[in-house]
Amino acid sequence: MKSSSLVSAVALAGLSALVLAGCSGGAGDGGGDAAATRACVILPDAASSPRWENNDRPYLEDGLEAAGFETDIQNAQGDVNKYATIADQQLSQGCGVMLLVDYNGAGAAVAEKATAEGIPVIAYDRPIEGADYYVSFDNLEVGRLEGQSIVDGLAAAGKDPATAIVVYMGGDPADGNAKMFHDGAVEVMEAAGITPAAEPPGVWDGEKSATNFEQALTSLGGQVDAVWVANDTNAAGVITILDKNGLTVPVSGQDASIAGLQNVLLGKQTATVYKPIKLEADAAVELAIALLEGETPTADQELDDGTPYIAVTPELVGPDRVVEVVDAGDADPAELCQGEVEAKCAEYGIE
Template sequence: MSRARTQGALALVVLLASGLVGCSGTETAAGPVSTRACVILPDTDASTRWEESDRPAIERAARDAGFAVAVESAPGDPTEYAAVADGLLADGCGVMILTDIGGAAVPVVDTAHTAGIPVIAYDRPLAGADYLVSFDYAEIGRMQGRSIVEALSAEGRAPGLANVYYVGADASDATTAMIREGAIDTMASAGVSAFSEFAGAASADELAANFSTALDAHNGRVDAVWAANDTTAATVVSVLDARGLTAAVTGQDATTQGLRNLILGKQVSTIAKLYRDEATAAAKVAVKLLFGEEPDADGELDGTPFVSVGSSLVTSANVASYLNSGAVSASAVCSGIEAACAALGL
């Protein structure tokens, strides 16, 4: 067990014995100790998932586990990350659950460990964290790659001759490279190569301009677009729609818009990630760390114990089952596109 985990656990045990543990924080020789879970999520722009799904899921899971919880966003800006962390730490943290932005969380890990507070990297790898709780992003990329290859084959297009664009996501997100590697390796093994490739952009308008420029450079030829997530895919689809073009577009996160695009035939797949499961897994790790126990892990990623959370591919073939399972609101997804939903059994 790391020194940070040991200090935090011993301090908490002493406080429990004396009845002094509170939700705001208590000063000890090891630093501020609390039963509060302090959480920092990255932003609200690069993907809608953080506010739509992660925040409510983490808040619910932490409270169900008996924690007070404070969830803050570092609005997509690494320079603001430290200020957000300082505010949380000043009010007391028993454990920190951090989603990194371009390495901004690394010094926060050091500060937390100095105070005897264990750190769980949430959703993205984070150097120095005690544990990582995340989806298998390389496998998510492989699922996306397979869906592109299968869509091309279904349309009678030879993968090696197809016009496939690669559109990445937020470069500050460490999982972006993992997803890309899984997707590109899978497509390459089937003969697909990038017809055009560019990284994600800071805004939807910038991304739309970049994609439009790429299309213009290739006379509008497009068969498929590997888009890293549903937010990126939505921008790609809007550009294709404006030009009267269609293509096999991937996505990730099973957002409301992503599912709507899939049902309308504008997106071939998205990836369902059950954020409640990820949040619950992080809460379970937090509980064990606070009480000095060694959490179970599925393996390691770059030397950090890794708790892997499952994900699944959603396509037109199984979207009805996914929505009917209650994972998301079918009525919200189908509002205004009832005919398309009915055609898929919704």
Template sequence: MRKSVAAFVAVGSSLALVLAGCGNNSSGDSSGSGGSGGSSAPAAAGGGNGAKVGVILPETASSARWAGFDEPMLKKALEAQGLTPIIENAQGDTQKFSQIADTMLSQKVKVLIVAAPTGDSGAAVEQIAAKQGVPVIDYDRLNLGGSAQYYVSFDNVRVGHLQGQALADSLKDKKGAQVIEIEGAPTDNNATLFKQGQEEVVKPLYADGSLKLVNSRAIDKWDNQLGGQVFEQLLTANKGKIDGVLAANDGLAGAVITVLQKYHLAGKVPVTGQDATADGLRAILSGQQYSTVFKPIQEEADAAAQLAAALVKGSTGEADKVATATSHDPTGNRDVKSVLLTPQPITKDNVKLVIDKGYVKASEVCTGAAKAACDSAGIK
């Protein structure tokens, strides 16, 4: 009798709650995809012979990227490899995630591509998939303690480094500037890596007094509303004094900016971000956000599709030519073959780059207070 992923994850989730009560932070998430019904389409021409590939994306609440970019780009990339994509979104629900995986495995998918809501739920699904002989590709987020054969993402330590450097650049003329950090979910390994990269830059500046860390808080589930509430609490506790905010993505940055507007500080306090969303780019052009990090998601989707096509054919040698890097999983004490792509820093000076590459439309960005800046930058 086939063991249910849903049942397995339920047990794993209970254990995770017990561990969390003991102060343990496991790893797993960063930004969201597709409609609640998911999508499936006939495969296009290619070498995949129409083999089914299951894709499970994590949520849509914290970031526009999963629905706006990852889902359509993965669909296009997988079809180009001659594969039949079945794409669903867990909407941040670990039980739904496991149920989707159960269904996909019963549909005899040949490969699973997963961006799990949490690392624990992802690792649990991977154990069941392994028992059924279905290879797994971790997409965007490495599931610590999991058994995925491959991992596709951006260099997330580099992402954090770019965020930290942007903050440092924005405050370079303000000795002792007070900083609040609003970080990603503690259950997301990406958030851990972002933090690691940030600290490469800002930790020495905190140590020598160039910057002063007021407080740093991780936001459960990358919840933007919660992020805004936490930031406001930290701001009021510091008597309304703040010089810069290190926000882990554009969604959290937007929540921070809403609070800054309430206190008449928006545009006076540099805020970092990530994902180069339309909202984030608009905030940069209007002077309310200092920076974001652009991650060309089509490259990530293409790499995942290439790996999936190789695995469908049983060619690990071909897959290894795509995944030329490794990522260490400290929980599983193993190195995972990886594709680690290069992120790009974005400030007001190069917003046009993201639009020129077709990831965001000028009409989505050049509205309201950003319109004049778009005109000046030649963004049309």
């Protein structure tokens, strides 16, 4: 990853918060059973976000293998049964550590099985009941940044938050992070006087979000002043309906996806929360290596249930900061700057 002012500003506390203690051997020094040097990873799907295959897989694989460890990284492709099958296969072959991204609660049963076999479990990006550690971005802060983008967008439009018509479009409640995103956003928006005019069921699906938002918009007589949306994929669905109705209002999002960044540059999305995936992956890799080497890491934060929590700080990116995401290597300008976005890239110095 190239250096940039944005990435250097993103807190590396998640990495530095890891404290190692009680080293009990070197699983990665070439000795012992081969299973003890294998990191088993299960990714959730390829539909909710392109990040899992495009970013997380190579970052995790490269980091672990560079340290001399074997990896077994598989994707459940949005299927809880496949998730369980992958886990059983991995456990039968042996794992020194399991790094799991939860999908619809499937991670909890896997964590229980791994724990019964004495295998440490890292919940990656999404919390999992029974995991030994949790590595993610500061998810409440993600929500707060999204909420602030809505508050700022309403102010820029001259709208009173107390009377504004705001629709809330959250993520799938089966994802433990979705509640944190929601709670962080609500904390900021309600403090500004915003109350939701409509709040359809949460999903992680752009097409379903479009359908849900269209129904909400119809129920509101076609009137809306802003839409809090939990991620860029869902925001893209919402924006298709806004475009269809000739509306441009503040819309939030997260992930700094290509589509999200394009919508930000075009003024269709107020901002996106940038979560440099490599920082999260690096924190998880550092933790996994410590566990594979027999160390007992601790963290300076914890979840409500006491799980040690290594949190990485996100950043809010509006149109003037998209260039920093590109300079950091997290967005390809050739992919980003296409069609009507090309002129905007030139305007904001993106090459």
